[in-house]
Each structure stands twice: as C-alpha cells, then as structure tokens.
Amino acid sequence: MPDSFDRIAVLGLGLIGGSIVQALARGGYQVSGYDPDPVEAAAARGTGYTVAASAAEAVADAELIVLAMPLPHLEGALIAIDHAVAPGTVVTDVGTLKEPVLQAVRRRLPGVRFVGGHPLAGTEQSGFLAGDPLLFRDAPWALTLEPDTDLQAWLSLAVLLCDLGAKPVPTTAAEQDAAIARVIGLPHMLAEALALTGLRGGELGLSLAAGSYTSGSRVARTRPELVATWCDGNPAMVSALDDVIAWLSAGRDALAAGSTVLPLAEAGHRARMDWENREFDPVDLPADAETLRQHGREGGWITAVIEKDGPKIGELRLLGMRPVR
CATH class of the missing domain: 1.10.3660.10 (6-phosphogluconate dehydrogenase C-terminal like domain)
Structure with missing residues (x-):
C-alpha cells in the first residue's frame, strides 16, 4: 500500500491551511503548523493546535509538507526551509495555479517528491478562525500527476485526501x-x-x-x-x-x-x-499514471486506493467515479 504520513507540517494557517490542520488533527494525524503572521499563529495556538516557532522547525522530520501560503510568499517560504527538508520528503501545496508552484519547487527543492494540489473548497472569508475541518468533504481536489511525478507519493496523497473526505482529481499542472x-x-x-x-x-x-x-x-x-x-x-x-x-x-x-x-x-x-444533472458511474482503475490522467480529463475522481492483487504499485487498484457519457 502507499506510504502513510505520521508527521505532517502545514506552512500557512489561513482559511485553507487552517482547515487542513483542523481536518488532519480531527483525523488523528500528528500535524504541526506555522504562519509568519503572529495573529494567525496565535489563533491556531490558542485553539489548541501545535504551532512551530519557524518554518524550518515545522518541517523538521516531517514526512509530508503542505505549502499553504499565497503565491507571492511561496518563494520566500521555500528559501526558509530548503536546508531543513530531507531529500525524498513528499511536498504538496494548495495553490490555485499549479505551473508557477511546480517551477518554484523544482528550482528551490530539487530533492523532494512534489505533487501539486488544489482543493476546490473555500469561502470568501479568510484567516485561521474561519477554518472548518469539514471544508473538504465531497470537494474536488486537483492532484497533479506530471511525467516525472513519483507515483508512490501521488498515491499516498490520494489516500490522505480520501481520508479527509475530498475527491482527488488526477490532472497535470497545465491542464488544471x-x-x-x-x-x-x-x-x-x-x-x-x-x-x-x-x-x-x-x-x-x-x-x-x-x-x-x-x-x-x-x-x-x-x-x-x-x-x-x-x-x-x-x-x-x-x-x-x-x-x-x-x-x-x-x-x-x-x-x-x-x-x-x-x-x-x-x-x-x-x-x-x-x-x-450529470450522472456518474463507478470505475475500477489501475495504478497507472496515464490512465489516471485520462480519468481526470474525463471529469473523474478517485474514491479509494485498495490492494486488489497485491501491495506493490502495479498491483494496486483505484476506485473512482466518472461522468456517464
């Protein structure tokens, strides 16, 4: 089966990052957050969540790092953590646009396993206190699958997102x-x-x-x-x-x-x-990158990753939903 994440760091504690922290904590995950804004950091800490003193401290020993800051702040955040991130760490983000994030991470954190993400959820409100641990229930969540994306990392994130109640949608950064x-x-x-x-x-x-x-x-x-x-x-x-x-x-x-x-x-x-009024049918998919990308192009999403034939990637199956043609 895909790897599970025992330690997760979320950088950025606004509406989306804060909701992720709350959803992960509610699901029993060990999560640490960080926000350079003292108001947001205090709001998270004051409601009982673990908040690190710096971005580097938050990501130390993290198996998954979630970048949840606005795009203009991304470059600075990557510079702040580049010395603290172990090679092979899985990194994702929640930004609306995926191409700029993909290029920035490739440039600043070349040794990580990056999978771009974009939850299609939110409100016009902002800040940690506007967060909701149920914000992502039944929400599409674009999960980018490039030719060089580590499939193991992608599958692990898909499992996590399904656990949060979201609907992972396989896509590429450009198509998203x-x-x-x-x-x-x-x-x-x-x-x-x-x-x-x-x-x-x-x-x-x-x-x-x-x-x-x-x-x-x-x-x-x-x-x-x-x-x-x-x-x-x-x-x-x-x-x-x-x-x-x-x-x-x-x-x-x-x-x-x-x-x-x-x-x-x-x-x-x-x-x-x-x-x-679209109708959807369940589908059974192999853990194959191009098949998954095509599933996303056709409007489909993932509902579960299961061991159908064995624990290796090539033996895994994904359950999903796809619009009726």
Missing part, C-alpha cells in the same frame, strides 16, 4: 490551470465587473438589488490580492475572457438591434442544467 481559468478566475473577474456595473446604476439600483446581484457579486468580497494571484500569470485567462466577451457581445448586439437575448438565455440555462 487551463480549466481553473474558466471556473475560478473568470467567475471572480465577472463578480468584480458586476459589482462595479451595479454601482454605476446609482442608489436606486443598489436599493433594489436582490438575489441575482447578491449571488452574482458575492465572491467580489474576496481579498483583491488573492483574486489577482488566481488570474495573473495564467495565459488561459485570455481565451476564457474572449469566450465570455463573445457571448456578452452577441447579447448586446441583439438588444441594440431590437432583437432578443433568448438564445443566450436558452444556451446558458441548458449548460447549467446539464452540469447540475
């Missing part, structure tokens, strides 16, 4: 970032634009704002610097914006010509309902 542009970056940019457009309607419009405006602009409450890190440096954002601008332009042109936005409304309604 392209997909995320459309379902994370773009919705946030649209929310910002909607908030600004509503404001230009004057006080009457804001007084009449109801569910549509409130729901559509909700994530504009997210810290702006985080939104920027989710969009900046991702070339796939450009094509995503091109698509939405084309749809909006078609609707605008129809109205300007005295026609109707019904085609746009029908197409959008159909797309949303098709997504909501």
